Amino acid sequence: MRQHLLxxxxxxxxxxxxxxxxxxxxxxxxxxxxxxxxxxxASLGIRRGDPVLDALNRECRVAVRQDRPGSLMTDYHTAQVPKESKGRVFSTRRQELVTKLDRDERPNTVISNREYLADAAFTACIWLEGAQECSLEGFRDALKRPRLTPYLGRKSCPAACPFMPEIVEAQDELEAFEVYEPEEYCEDIYKLGNGAIWTEGDHGRFNAFTVRDRVIDHQKRQFGTRFEYHVPPQGAGED
Known part of the structure; x- marks a missing residue:
């Protein structure tokens, strides 16, 4: 049996x-x-550049179950940013746009089309391999009382309900998903036990895909590839 945090x-x-x-x-x-x-x-209070991030990346394994797919939306996004200048550090948004700009300097306008998932719900599963610095108990306690504000991908995407972390023992992450039951008041959000699962656990009977979300360098935001197995929803065939 193995411990999993869901x-x-x-x-x-x-x-x-x-x-x-x-x-x-x-x-x-x-x-x-x-x-x-x-x-x-973020929940643990670890900031970008902290060497503890290397331990998280090295020791943690992840799986995700889709409980509610949500819908894709696109935002036409504009943002004003100052020109890059060596030795100039901004502590506030006001400094970026007003107080630390040169007299005749105007901020640049950056235009982008940003996608979002609207009204989606997932269950995440974490387990450890070769753990020396990380602990599932520490993760659980941090998710209950985060030290920094956790967000769902971007800072503009806060969580809408508690994470409800729980440690369960199971043979593997697929069994752990079946065992985990969050609070009753989320039953109208989560359709438990029948969503597709993506996992980096080695399940050779399912299709494997290459994804680029393995962190190589936190400061430079460089990512490498890894294998991810797709487990179809219950009652569906494999893709």
Missing amino acids: FTIYGPMQAWGKVAVGEVRPVESRPTRSGLLGLLA
Whole structure:
């Protein structure tokens, strides 16, 4: 038997980004590995650049079940940003747009089309391999009382209900999904036990896909590839 940490993910909007080039900012149809580890890191109070992030990336394994697919929406997004300048650090938005700009300087306007998942719900599963620095108990407690604000992909996407983390023992993550039962008041959101599952657990009987969401460098935001297995919804055939 193996221990697994499971928790719910629901919000009016989510944005689990994938490779973005140019003005389009697409999203995945479910939470990504890097996004889930970032959510855990924020709950633990770990900031970008902290070496503890390497332990999270090295020791954690993830799986996600889709409980409610939601719908895709696109936002025509404009943002004003100052020109890049060495040695100039901004602490507030006012400094970016007003007080730290040169007298004749005007901020640039960046235009993008940003995708979001609206009204989607998922269940996440985390387990550890070769754990030395991480603990599921620490993750669970942090999700109950986050030290930094966790968000669902982008800072504009807060969670709409508690994560309801719970540690369960099971043979593997697929069995753990069947065992986990969140609070009753979320029953109208979650349709438990029949959604598709994406996992990095090695299940050779299911189709495997290559995804690019394995963190290589947190500061430079560089990502590598990994294998992910797709488990079809109960009663459906494999893709």
